[in-house]
Amino acid sequence: MNKRVDFPREVKVAAILGAGTIGASWTALFLAAGLEVDVYDPSENAEAFVRDYVEHAWPSLARLGLTVNGAMDRVRFFRTPEEAVVRAQFVQESVPERIEIKHDLYARIEPHLRADAIVASSASGLLVKEMQDGWKKPGRFILGHPFNPPHLIPLVELLGNDKTDGGVLELAEQFYAACGKVTIRVNKEVPGHVANRLQAALWREAIHLVVEGVASVEDVDKAVYAGPGLRWSVMGPHMLFNLGSGGHGLGVFCERFGPSFHRWWDDLGDPRLTPEVIEQLLSGVQAEENGRSFDSLAYERDSKIVEASRAIQYALQTDAHEQTSKARLVTAR
Structure with missing residues (x-):
């Protein structure tokens, strides 16, 4: 928060x-x-x-x-x-x-x-x-x-x-x-505003990967929360790619990796939630649930959100304290 x-x-x-x-x-x-x-x-x-x-x-x-x-x-x-x-x-x-x-x-x-x-x-x-x-x-x-x-x-x-x-x-x-x-x-009105469009874009490709047999529902979910999702909880994609430049800036990152992104974008899927696709996703989610109830999963989600938020708050407070201490040290000198 x-x-x-x-x-x-x-x-x-x-x-x-x-x-x-x-x-x-x-x-x-x-x-x-x-x-x-x-x-x-x-x-x-x-x-x-x-x-x-x-x-x-x-x-x-x-x-x-x-x-x-x-x-x-x-x-x-x-x-x-x-x-x-x-x-x-x-x-x-x-x-x-x-x-x-x-x-x-x-x-x-x-x-x-x-x-x-x-x-x-x-x-x-x-x-x-x-x-x-x-x-x-x-x-x-x-x-x-x-x-x-x-x-x-x-x-x-x-x-x-x-x-x-x-x-x-x-x-x-x-x-x-x-x-x-x-x-x-939101400076310009579009359907879904901003965040829903971002998650819709990700889910569309997540469904495509499942439908094409690239990975299971559970493994696609793992790829998000154990991969970029962890970074996304602290910074957005533009700043993260800016940092991915090794200090040379987002422009250099785009020059280096632009051709790769163009290739990936050209290959992204455009699935539809047909009855067959829904059944495939439902089966995959049920396997991922592994018998856990809705309440237990919701509790797990909320608990993890709370602890992640607390960790971020602690990191920000610690950083602010360190910056203040450094400023005082410089002033004392």
């Missing part, structure tokens, strides 16, 4: 609209950050689900140092979205990705929002300009797309456009940073 900062404008209340897995995860994070959280979901089981999710997420958030100001009991549940948003200075919307559902929700809540409230959608597949059609005044509506699970993965992709009020994206950046998130700006 990113280093936390103060909330903008003393934000104290956040609303969650849609309390499935994503909404429940957001709830846990916002509570950990010290906010009061008002939740709406039409499901009769929503409150039990969210409370259980928060309880199970809390130890991981605590290990990341994100619960210092938080409390699990500062959450309220409402039977209508109108009631859920009236106090909120920040609204995170995570209802199902059907445009008619979102438009109906926006029409219902717009008359009841605070004038200073920001509404951010978690949508991954819909475009902001499509969702804006559900608003009379879309100036304070933006994309705030997380990576699952939001309480553990720092990334939030932010997007507005020419209909977005000035300063709204900046306030959203401050808000998410105060929750420990890392934000990026």
Whole structure:
């Protein structure tokens, strides 16, 4: 997670609209950050689900140092979205990705929002300009797309456009940073935003390698997490290849390895998720599961994410301390 900062404008209340897995995860994070959280979901089981999710997420958030100001009991549940948003200075919307559902929700809540409230959608597949059609005044509506699970993965992709009020994206950046998130700006709207397109590109080639018999599902997964995935957890591809130049710069790297990349790119596959391909992937994943349950695998994922994040935090803190010590030494001389 990113280093936390103060909330903008003393934000104290956040609303969650849609309390499935994503909404429940957001709830846990916002509570950990010290906010009061008002939740709406039409499901009769929503409150039990969210409370259980928060309880199970809390130890991981605590290990990341994100619960210092938080409390699990500062959450309220409402039977209508109108009631859920009236106090909120920040609204995170995570209802199902059907445009008619979102438009109906926006029409219902717009008359009841605070004038200073920001509404951010978690949508991954819909475009902001499509969702804006559900608003009379879309100036304070933006994309705030997380990576699952939001309480553990720092990334939030932010997007507005020419209909977005000035300063709204900046306030959203401050808000998410105060929750420990890392934000990026999506400057041009494309389907899938940024991170989903990157993982879609990787998965496409991963499927191609399986379908072509180059490697099994399990071994392709191993090739990612035991290879470049470990590097990707600390730096992005451009900087990593820059470092791969041996200090000569990304330009030299491109000159040296450009022909190889061109050859690989020309040979990349373009598979489709046909019933036959799905069956092949399903069989491979079941073999990789090796009898382990969904819950045990999810726990393994979350535990590894937490420990990797803690290791990165420790490394950054150690580096900062060393840099400070060196600066003091130079000054003393």
